[in-house]
Amino acid sequence: MLKGLTLSYKYLTLFLLLFIFSCSSNSESTEDNSPTLNDNKPCISDSNDCIEKLIINSEGNHFSFYSNYDFVSKSNKKWAKIKSVIFLIHGVSRTAGPYFSYMNNSISNLNKQDETLIISMHFKDNLSASTNELFWNTSSWREGADSDNQNINISSFKMIDEVINKIKNQGNFPSLKNIVITGHSSGGTYAHLYAISGKSETTSSSYNFQYIIANSQYYCYPDSKRYDSNINSFYSPSTCNGISNWPYGYANIINYSKNSSESILKENQIKRRTIYLQGEDDTSTTGTLNTKDCEAILLGENRNKRSLYIQKYFEEYYKSTHNHKRLIVQQVGHNANDIYNSSTFKNHLSSSIYQ
Secondary structure, three states: OHHHHHHHHHHHHHHHHHHHHHHHHHHHHHHHOOOOOOOOOOOOOOOHHHEEEEEOOOOOOEEEEEEOOOOOOOOOOOOOOOOEEEEEEOOOOOOHHHHHHHHHHHHHHOOOHHHEEEEEEOOOOOOOOOOOEOOOOOHHHHHOOEOOOOOOOOEOHHHHHHHHHHHHHHOOOOOOOEEEEEEEOHHHHHHHHHHHHOOHHHHOOOOEEEEEEEOOOOOOOOOOOEEEOOOOEEEOOOOOOOOOEOOOOOEOOOHHHOOOOHHHHHHHHHHOOEEEEEEOOOOOOOOOOOOOOHHHHOOOOOHHHHHHHHHHHHHHHOOOOOOEEEEEEOOOOOOHHHHHOOHHHHHHHHHHOOO
């Protein structure tokens, strides 16, 4: 009798343990699907695991980008710790994956991955784009041009607008405060021109925007004045007919900005927070530097000088009203990884979005 009773207790104990374990597992499963769960570990590789696909229109056209948090498919999830989003724009080689790695390494070094959404935009050509994916066959994507898909007129600048709208409307990041848009080389040109014509800062004014332009060779000026290093002064050249045309000036603007007057573009350019992040040794005059077109030549002798001269322009003509700043990355040339993993860049983030 006692033996049978002992066995009954054993079975009862086993049953209770299994029941408790089952309840615990169900509870954890419910929490994992809850929109209020704790932040998961970010996706940090430049593999397909971290690629998001955002549908742009009813025809199924889409745009791809790398993201360290999967907010597109997990529309009901919330990441309450995220306070900043960094949009990263690749260079002319369109290497969005490596750029994603550069920024992840930088933010990881700051120990801020749980506070930062990193998005590395990918502007593909038709050879690398999938079916119905938007593509740009030339480097016009850096200037906000429309995609080259047949019968589809969608600006490359609208891609950032679409992602920001997705973030804002879904509400995945309730603590989001800062939006940083940065690019290197051709990506720097994109960030610079988007700072002038981009619409998201106007439509999403509750966020703090800033634009970090790294080692760009092209700059847009509000007027025809350019710096002459021989006389150490600005003047208005008379022999370069395209100097006022986009992307060097506001004339013949892209379709995306057709409804924006020159006065609005000028106000944007002067007042929006703009950082020229410049490699000290980015002084080469060979390679991809444009030294043939008069519009480019008039910007300066090399990338270093070109960022120096546009900063000089705003210091001279809009000293009390501009919101521009130039930061030098010591002993670094035209290298995106070195730029984004420099102490100069990380110190700037620490003081501007992680303070």
